[in-house]
Amino acid sequence: MRRIIVYTILFVLVCLTAAGLADLIGRAIDVFSDDLLVGSATTGLAGSLTFALIGGPLAVLLGWFAWRRLADPSERSSLAYALYLVGMTTVALIVAGSAVFTAIAGAVTGERVTTEAATGLVWAAVWVGHRLVLHRGSRPPSRLPGTAAVLGGLFGLVIGVGGAITALSSLFDAALGGPPVVAVGAPWWSGAVQALVWALGGASIWWWHWRYDGASQARTPLAAVALVGIGILGGCLLTLTGTGTALFVVLRLVVDRSDAMPDVLDPLGAAVAAALVGGVVWLHHRAVVAARSAAVQEASTLVTSGIALIAAATGLGVIVNALLAALATPLVGSSPHTLLLGGISALLVGAPVWWFSWRPAARLGVGQRASSGRGVYLVVVFGISAIVALVTILVIGFRLFDILLAADSGLVDRIRAPLGLLVATGLVSSYHFALWRGDRAAAAAAADPDPVAAVAAGNxxxxxxxxxxxxxxxxxxxxxxxxxxxxxxxxxxxxxxxxxxxxxxxxxxxxxxxxxxxxxxxxxxxxxxxxxxxxxxxxxxxxxx
Missing domain, CATH: 3.40.120 (Alpha-D-Glucose-1,6-Bisphosphate; Chain A, domain 3)
Structure with a gap:
């Protein structure tokens, strides 16, 4: 409890001190631009002075007290100490990186970035100080190895991917449909340059933590979750979503010309950007997964199969919906062609990826079929699909009775959406349930006799x-x-x-x-x-x- 209280108070004091110093430095810089230091509002300045001049010495005193006790190895093995250093390093990196990139991006269009620059400077100093204790100091923590590097790399990856997609999307939109809408007086490319700042900054943070800070060498459960959950799942999701949307736009250009050309091309820039950036992220992390343990490789395969299965099942349900819409009386201004093309796009993108990742035609060994990861995946998929199918049946039943009691027409149009969802989820649930039953039977058939029973029998x-x-x-x-x-x-x-x-x-x-x-x-x-x-x-x- 002492450690938890000390490091919690120290965390709060450091945050308050950094916030106060950042505000004071920003106000001091504003003095040279003919702004008043205090102005009419004194509350903000009083708070910053309190945080910096009172909270700062308290933070130094408490930090000195904690540092003296860290000479004891049991203190360095404390989880509270490790959580404090990892948490403060990560928070400082996020605040400093966001402020610095915002200041640089704002400087592109001549915006005032005094506050952002001061915040970035102070929090960067906080990050450097805590990182030196974490990696170069004489009293580093013995718990949570590599956690700060993994979290820092994730932050850089997320903002780098977001900035890259935004920058490429702006360029593609400008090439396809003319200059994008920007602020009055700003050049058309300012938005792309600002996004490029975030992309390059995020990529730099990720590269530093991945290459030089040990994130690539981390083998902790958190590193595995980040690798599969962000690198594989995020990259696969961006790639499939972007590719499916781009294919949908192409099919509309070839088959469906019901809307104006600018409206049809509107999502193409963002879709191509997401597919390109997501593809790079996905391929890189697939190469990393290939050198990891069998459990991580299996998790990567299951995640990819799950995302692709969702895309393929969604496409199948939308296709059934569109085909039923062709039999019903269409509403004014609506057409099933666009809906059908959307379903075909999702199916064409999701089905091949699912086939090559899941490999339904491959013959698996007993060990692979008895894997706990595969078993959990099958149970989750057919369980969720079964629940969705049951809810869809209730929806169809409600609409059917509602139409019969009200003597309304348009039965097909009322039930086509849930019926398409029912067909897709029913197929998914039945297929994965059959696989689960088959895996259990194969594992039971190949299992050795029960060792406990053999011991009881005297063998x-x-x-x-x-x-x-x-x-x-x-x-x-x-x-x-x-x-x-x-x-x-x-x-x-x-x-x-x-x-x-x-x-x-x-x-x-x-x-x-x-x-x-x-x-x-x-x-x-x-x-x-x-x-x-x-x-x-x-x-x-x-x-x-």
Whole structure:
């Protein structure tokens, strides 16, 4: 509790001090531009003076108190200390980067950027100071390794991608439909240049953290989640969305000319920009995933399959909706052609990506079919699809009874949208449910006899004693190994942070067929497994027995 209170108060004091100093520096700069330092409003200046002149010394005093106690190794291993440094480094980077990029982008059009420049300067100093403690100081934290680098890289990636898409979209819009709308007196390219500032700045932050700050070498669960959740999922989503929208515009240009040309071409610039930038992000992170563990590679495949499946199922539902719309009496000014082209675009983009990522025609081994990640994916997909299908059935039933009771016409037009959704979700749910049942049956057929039952029946286990070497948090693994092998399990706990729990299916596969009086199972920091059977002649010293 002492650590939590001290570092929480220190975090707040540093933030208040930085805010006060930034405002004071901005006001001091404004003096040289003939502005009043105080003006008619004194409240803001009084608050800044309070934060800087009172909060600053308090922050220094509390920081000195905390720094003295960090000579104790147990203090440096505190989670509160690690969270403070990671949190303050990340917050300072976000505030400083946003302020600096805003100031540079505003300077392009001659805007006043005094406040942004002062904020960026102060928070950059905060970031440098805490980063030196985190990486170069004599008392770095022993917890959360690489977390600040991963979070900083994510911030740079997100703003860099956003800026690149905006800049390319502005250029493409100008090339397709003329100069974009900008502020009066500003050149037409000012918006693209401002977005380019954010793109280059974000790319620089990401590159620094990825290449020089250790983000590319991080193997923590957070690094895996960021790699798959942002790099793979975000890149895939941008690529498929942009490609589908661009294909929709092309199909409309070829087939459907019901709207004016500028209206048809309006989404093309942003779509092409999203597809290009998302494709670069996706391909880069796919190459990174190829060098990671099997669990990360499987997660990447499942995420890609899920996004592509959503696109393909959406396209199928929209196509059914459009075909039913052709049978109904169209509303004034509406046409099913545009709706049909939208569904075809989504299906043509999503279906091939799903096919090549999921590989439905490939023959999978028992270990792959018994993977927990695949099992969770199948359950989530068919479960959500089944829920959506049930809700859609209720919607169709309500509209059907409503039309019958009111003696209205237009039944097909009222139910075509939910019916298209029902067809798509029904197919998705039934397919993935069948796969889930098949995987369970295959795993049960290939499973060895129950080791616990074999021990109860008097049959000796294949492994006499199992020595587990793992970090903190190994209790669930010990229980699982005892139930799996029936052998005595001895835990040797390594020092350091908690180890990622291994996949139970990978444990079964790693120990399958192993027979020895004594076996050593080593669980790496990322959950990777190493199995070492020991010969009986060497089983004399070094292990408890």
């Amino acid at each position: 000796p286990p294949a492994i006499g004693e199992l020595v587990l070497i793992m970090g903190p948090g190994a209790e669930p693994v010990v229980r699982h190994l005892h139930e799996l092998t029936g052998a005595q399990v001895t835990l040797w706990q390594r020092e350091g942070a908690a180890t990622a729990l291994p996949d139970p299916a990978e444990v079964v596969q790693a120990l399958g067929g192993v027979q020895a009086a004594r076996v050593v199972l080593i669980v790496g920091a990322d959950g990777g497994l190493s199995v070492i059977p020991l010969a009986a002649a060497e089983n004399t010293t070094g292990l408890p027995g």
